[in-house]
Amino acid sequence: MSLGNIGNCPRCGKLYAVNPKGICPTCVAQVDEEYQRCADYLRENKQTNIYILSDETKVTVKQITQFIREGRISIADFPNIGYPCESCGTPISDGRLCKDCRDRLETGFKKALSSHDGENTQGKPGPGYYQVVSKKNNE
Ligand SMILES: [Zn+2]
Ligand SMILES: [Zn+2]
Numbered sequence: 001m002s003l004g005n006i007g008n009c010p011r012c013g014k015l016y017a018v019n020p021k022g023i024c025p026t027c028v029a030q031v032d033e034e035y036q037r038c039a040d041y042l043r044e045n046k047q048t049n050i051y052i053l054s055d056e057t058k059v060t061v062k063q064i065t066q067f068i069r070e071g072r073i074s075i076a077d078f079p080n081i082g083y084p085c086e087s088c089g090t091p092i093s094d095g096r097l098c099k100d101c102r103d104r105l106e107t108g109f110k111k112a113l114s115s116h117d118g119e120n121t122q123g124k125p126g127p128g129y130y131q132v133v134s135k136k137n138n139e
Helices: 025-044 050-057 061-070 099-117 127-137
Strands: 006-008 015-017
Touching: 025 050, 025 061, 050 061
Parallel strands: none
Antiparallel strands: 006 015
């Protein structure tokens, strides 16, 4: 903790006093309102998926994904909701990546590790590999 925790709200870009929610009070209110829209729609449409939900409520998939991560929208209650894999966009229901991307990432790591041993540089990791790594670093 440092003094004068003033930052730019990552959502609207305005200056605000940094709080545990990580966004300014105006955005907190907006997000709550968006959540309410999602919750209302979900009550009537339990089998919906994230794209339909986003379309119907005009709340971004990214924001809905965040609600899911925060546990405000429970995947257990809405089995089809899912959210996009951060690398390829396939709907998933846990973690950040789908199984395929996790496998690819793991293979990429193993290749990177094994290339440390010898001068073995066979097969560079695919573009998805870099994409995922850079997104992680941005958080
Ligand atoms: Zn804001
Ligand atoms: Zn994927």
